[in-house]
Amino acid sequence: MKKSSGFNNTKKLFIVITDVVLFHLSFVLSFLVRYDWNIPQFNYIAYESARPFIFLAFIFLNIMFGNYVMYNKQRTDFVYLTIIVQFFMSILIMAMTFFGRLFTFPRTIILISFIISSVLLTIWRLIVFQLYLKVDGTKNVLVIGDEISCKRAIFNINQAKNNRHKVTAVALDNYFENVQSSINHVDIIYIAKHIDEKVRTEIYELVIRNNKQLFLSTSFENLVLINPNIMNIEDESIIEINEFKISPEEDLIKRIIDFLISLAMIIVTSPIMIITSIIIKLTSKGPILYKQVRITKNQREFNILKFRTMSTTAERDSGPVLASANDTRVTMVGKYLRSLRIDELPQLFNVLKGDMSLVGPRPERPFFVEQFVNENKYYDLRHNIRAGITGFAQVYGKYASDFNSKLNFDLLYIQKYSLLFDVKIMLQTIKILFDKVSSQGVDEEELVNLKTEPLPDDIKILK
Template sequence: MHKSGGFDRTKKIISGLIDIGIYHYAIYLSFWLRYDGMIPFFNYYAYEEARIYIMLAFTLFNILFGMYILYNKSRIDFVYLTVLVQFIMTLAIMVFTFYGRWFTFPRSVLGISFIISTILLLIWRFIVFKIYEKVDGTKKVMVVGSVEACKKAIYNFGNAKNKRHTITIAVTDNFYENVKNNMNQVDIVYLSENLKDKIKIYDLMIREDKKIFLQTSFENMVMVNPNIMNIEDESLIEVSNFRISPENDLIKRLIDFVVALLMIIVTSPIMIVTAVLVKATSKGPVFYKQIRITKNQKEFGILKFRTMGATAEKDSGPVLATSNDTRVTPIGKHLRSLRIDELPQLFNVLLGDMSLVGPRPERPFFVDQFKELNPYYYLRHNVRAGITGYAQVYGKYATDFNSKLNFDLLYIKKYSLVLDIKIMVQTIKILFDKVSSKGVEDEEMDIKLKPIPDTITILE
């Protein structure tokens, strides 16, 4: 029988506690270097008074940035995440020491500790990641489904930046028999479609203590976050709807209003400079207003800094933007890569047409098309559209509308204030990520045309 184990939660907690110890040591070492081993009491006392808040913030930021979720990480991820978190911590310590009136905490120590803590934490995290790879290793996956579904799974797994999971077997027919006869050769079975034999395969995998991956079909997503009810001697599963509860929606709206107002004030210098650059580098208005769809199918005018030529869709009509869109102006490419073009949407949030986090709003022209192609597309309009969202953080730029819809529906099903905070924090992280340069059409064509690699055993 397969034994579960690997890099479990206990090991992650131990790793996190060692992180805290290393960060504390880095700050102490910074004091020691700054004062040549003779640390003044009143300077170090300021750190001791603020230490509990510093370490809590350090732990919180590392969790929110997903530092301890290892399966989807590469070594370069640890580099830029560690640098980013340590930079944010430097700013956070300045805030703590100001509001706590611990003014004797030297700013020079902050600069030294930023460098030392980043280096020490990176060394430790590389060691942890190496142990993780050795303990958990690469998991062999058997993908089960039609040829098209298997090809898509193989493409996605093969393009993942972390080769944590490798597809070694593709089952395209006689599903139960092939899974049963070959399950000892793999660690995970991925059902890429809803199959008639799925219950038999579930039972087989559970008996053998094997992991099962399921695709995010509507049937599977309906069962996310169910409520369990007990009526007399019977237990029932109440399926939760694709909606955010009224009380959570009210709290979300209040937070949106306050945060959007503060962000408008903080980013106003950036918006003024951007407005000048847009006006000076291309003909046309500074702002671009376009009709989009938000909660309850309501239309509204979304505000963005213009990043395309003023006549971009004059001849073509409505066209979905792609990652290498030739209509984008030179300055527009930079505004898009840094998401600065979306800052005016803070005014949409203030007015209540949008939220900080939610499904990205689409134009009525494309909404009508997507509804015809997917009968569940309307469900994403049960919540306000967002500046950033689950699909933008965890998907790719070139992801097709069905995959983005799955992300959006999972967001609604899993909604919590903590999830919103995580997505906002992760949005900062993706500014440093390289996105695929392929458009949606190019990617789909690659999947259809490419045969299943010879390294993967095909069972029919």
């Protein structure tokens, strides 16, 4: 079985170029609509002067918001992502017209182009996505590991937004022999658990020779190999493994950017924070702000600030409890504050002070940190950098995922760290406000069932 390799870089480049053409066309149509099909040359020249900057910003924002990554999307994603990007473009162009004379053209053009471009680009992207699904199809996956790791892999794949991947078989033992016998019936081999090095190498070779895809779990042994430094000593090339840290220079730049952006955001969001404070005070008893001890860089404790979303007696009888789906302790107003992430806004003051960063691992309470360290010896590595308001786990995981899953995201973030990566995460944080799944917590019953329920009947079990 051999399927198409999907949308390669050449096809993606064609999609980007078509995006730009449609965006340009939306501006031309906006001028035609605004001026009754008779465009004044002076106004259009202003647009032409700004066009290179507008197009570059357009491409950058679409890449940062992930509009050209399709494997983890569904149709509604392209609708709201397109509208979000076009809204940001409108704000950016208005800023250009305000600060630069060369960019001056009627702002009604910006409004009209926002509407036209949103419609044109949404239709185009839905067509492209439909072609993608048709060309690339569903990939059959063989999962390798013990029963628990295979169940977890199946659970995660089944929770995906689309049917891009389908687990058709699992190998619980005799891994190489089972891969060898199934290689022509699957597209992807997913190694979900650590296996013997000799067997793993044999599977690697078999997968590569048969032109199949290979998925690896984000175990510690795999995470350490991300972004290695390649050194040449005489006639030998050496792979140098990076520590789970960011350099002092990057940390300094990150801190300066955190300070400036948090200060600006406090000023911009101050009306929202004032209104929220009044609503909390009027709807429930207790303080407006909620302070709680958390752990940040170098195991240092600090008081995190949040708008209170729970009753004041939330943990009086139960003691410390992790957030979960449909948490009954949350107030009516608190549900909306959480879903819109408004409850996190006071943490901008934590960033300003230096306790937190805009992007980083979410800070956890000392009670749970001690518990998690006992369960996973690598958990302390996430404290090599400042805790963050948002992070990789918050963008790609769920609101209250299993701590091991969040740890993998956090360690992956540290290994892949760059300022551009921070920008991408901050922009994609806006996206998850429209994604209800990202606002949910862990359903503990589902996790228990994962361990006790048998493997699905429609999956072939290889032993």
